[in-house]
Amino acid sequence: MESISALNIAGLPKIYFGAGKFPELHTIIPSFGRNVLILTGGESLKKSGRFKALALQLNQAQVKYKVVSVWEEPTTERIDAIASEFRKMPVEVVVAIGGGSVIDFGKAVSAMLVADGSVKNYLEGVGTKKPSGTKVPFIAVPTTAGTGSEVTKNAVVCDRKEGYKKSLRHDAYTPDVALVDPELTLTLPRHITIACGLDAVSQLIEAYTSINVDVSTDSLALKALWGASESLLPLALGQSNDISLRSKMSYAALVSGIRFSRSGLGAVHGIAGPVGGLFPVPHGIACGKLLFPVMTFVIKKIVDEKNITAQKRFADIGKIFTGEAGGDDIFYCKQFLSTLDKWTRTLKLPQFSRFGMTAAHMEKAIALADSKNSPAILSKEEMKVILEVVR
Numbered sequence: 001m002e003s004i005s006a007l008n009i010a011g012l013p014k015i016y017f018g019a020g021k022f023p024e025l026h027t028i029i030p031s032f033g034r035n036v037l038i039l040t041g042g043e044s045l046k047k048s049g050r051f052k053a054l055a056l057q058l059n060q061a062q063v064k065y066k067v068v069s070v071w072e073e074p075t076t077e078r079i080d081a082i083a084s085e086f087r088k089m090p091v092e093v094v095v096a097i098g099g100g101s102v103i104d105f106g107k108a109v110s111a112m113l114v115a116d117g118s119v120k121n122y123l124e125g126v127g128t129k130k131p132s133g134t135k136v137p138f139i140a141v142p143t144t145a146g147t148g149s150e151v152t153k154n155a156v157v158c159d160r161k162e163g164y165k166k167s168l169r170h171d172a173y174t175p176d177v178a179l180v181d182p183e184l185t186l187t188l189p190r191h192i193t194i195a196c197g198l199d200a201v202s203q204l205i206e207a208y209t210s211i212n213v214d215v216s217t218d219s220l221a222l223k224a225l226w227g228a229s230e231s232l233l234p235l236a237l238g239q240s241n242d243i244s245l246r247s248k249m250s251y252a253a254l255v256s257g258i259r260f261s262r263s264g265l266g267a268v269h270g271i272a273g274p275v276g277g278l279f280p281v282p283h284g285i286a287c288g289k290l291l292f293p294v295m296t297f298v299i300k301k302i303v304d305e306k307n308i309t310a311q312k313r314f315a316d317i318g319k320i321f322t323g324e325a326g327g328d329d330i331f332y333c334k335q336f337l338s339t340l341d342k343w344t345r346t347l348k349l350p351q352f353s354r355f356g357m358t359a360a361h362m363e364k365a366i367a368l369a370d371s372k373n374s375p376a377i378l379s380k381e382e383m384k385v386i387l388e389v390v391r
């Protein structure tokens with residue numbers, strides 16, 4: 001029987017979740033102030049007319065706003081440039097409306113508006129200064145369903161010149177508000193829907209089976225895994241306009257962020273991290289591609305090692321994926337793997353070589369990779385076998 005583990009629960013944002021919630025944003029913003037910096041990503045929000053409606057409502061409420069478009073991944077240079085431009089202005093609240101990168105941009109800018117110097121100084125493993133945790137209030141509005149960044153305490157920042165991706169992290173950098181409206185994801189292109197969905201699913205699986213068990217979010221995670229498994233393939237195969245499916249995936253992404261903030265992630269992310277830092281494979285594609293081969297090794301190891309606790313956790317997921325009853329844990333572990341195999345074959349994700357992965361990249365990625373909080377530690381030889389399969 002599992003014991004009750006120690007808990008380390010950081011705060012959550014105030015979460016507004018549901019289809020049709022976006023129009024409430026103009027009533028939430030003024031509770032933090034009347035001078036707003038809005039960061040947005042692509043054009044879809046503007047084309048949909050949603051941004052025009054928000055702008056009108058802010059004008060009517062006499063809320064002053066500035067808009068900055070951010071297209072790329074958050075880089076140290078761009079965060080520094082935005083922060084130094086807006087430090088001179090009275091910004092009382094930062095709002096980020098976009099995918100995971102835009103939310104991470106907003107998170108980092110909200111922190112750096114009240115910090116000195118470059119964000120580089122505060123990055124884990126790079127800088128020498130500790131983040132203070134002081135920030136301008138921050139509202140996250142995701143338009144994709146994947147990273148769960150709307151509820152996490154870190155922003156992933158990359159430095160192109162130095163070639164790294166590192167986190168700016170502090171409990172207090174968790175957004176103050178996460179407004180999650182699945183309607184915003186209805187117009188996402190298929191490849192982004194798939195990549196983001198695979199990221200959310202990988203995060204949920206790895207966080208639910210992590211050695212850092214967090215019983216307080218178990219039931220949330222299992223319900224989110226059910227929703228993700230119900231919606232991943234239908235969304236990819238033509239039902240992208242179904243708001244019920246979109247809601248299940250947005251919920252999965254949201255809960256994945258809540259869960260992995262507490263439990264951490266596993267070997268899929270332990271390999272996908274360095275892989276994404278070395279060449280431009282989309283994070284969700286990297287996770288999705290690695291999921292089946294990594295989990296095949298993990299399941300084999302936990303069975304060989306008679307790790308009953310881990311088997312039970314994977315069996316919980318297998319049960320949800322199949323909807324069947326009556327088998328034992330080993331049976332459901334196999335069902336779990338066969339579901340991942342079916343997703344892999346159906347989605348036909350591209351090999352990493354399509355994104356420029358070379359043999360040299362592979363060696364570097366293996367050297368940097370780790371198994372994070374996976375219940376089975378993968379050896380460098382096993383990682384090599386896995387990367388040869390997906391290269």
Ligand SMILES: [Fe+2]
Nearest residue numbers: 147199203283
């Ligand atoms: Fe991820």
